[in-house]
Amino acid sequence: MYLINHSTKEYLDLGLYIDRCTVKDGNWVGYCVNPLPLLTACGNDRGGGDFHNSPNSVGYENVGIWTFDLLELANLRPENYTEAYYSFIEGVA
Numbered sequence: 001m002y003l004i005n006h007s008t009k010e011y012l013d014l015g016l017y018i019d020r021c022t023v024k025d026g027n028w029v030g031y032c033v034n035p036l037p038l039l040t041a042c043g044n045d046r047g048g049g050d051f052h053n054s055p056n057s058v059g060y061e062n063v064g065i066w067t068f069d070l071l072e073l074a075n076l077r078p079e080n081y082t083e084a085y086y087s088f089i090e091g092v093a
Contacts (some may be wrong), residue, residue: 001079003076007069010084012039021058021089033059033088034042039066059088 003012011034021032041064054060 003039003083004072004073004074004078005066005069005084006072008066009080010082011065011085013077014087017086019087021087031088031090035086035088036071038063038088039086040069041066045086057088058089059086062086062088 001014003014005011014035017035018032038059039062
């Protein structure tokens with residue numbers, strides 16, 4: 001599955017995203033966060049479930065960068081689009 005941003009002509013491979021953001025070994029704990037609500041957030045830092053900028057989180061700088069863009073979820077990778085490598089992990093220790 002691919003999360004495609006037609007406005008910026010880029011896509012996120014969700015399988016690779018999950019693989020990249022899921023902790024597989026070691027003693028630290030982290031939670032792979034669904035990228036769609038974070039990429040499209042328009043109210044982060046207002047309270048009520050925010051994704052906080054902290055040493056224990058990855059990806060804060062990319063919250064909201066796809067807000068109001070034209071998006072699509074598809075089974076086929078789009079041609080002539082750039083692959084994005086965003087990561088969102090909460091609670092990394």
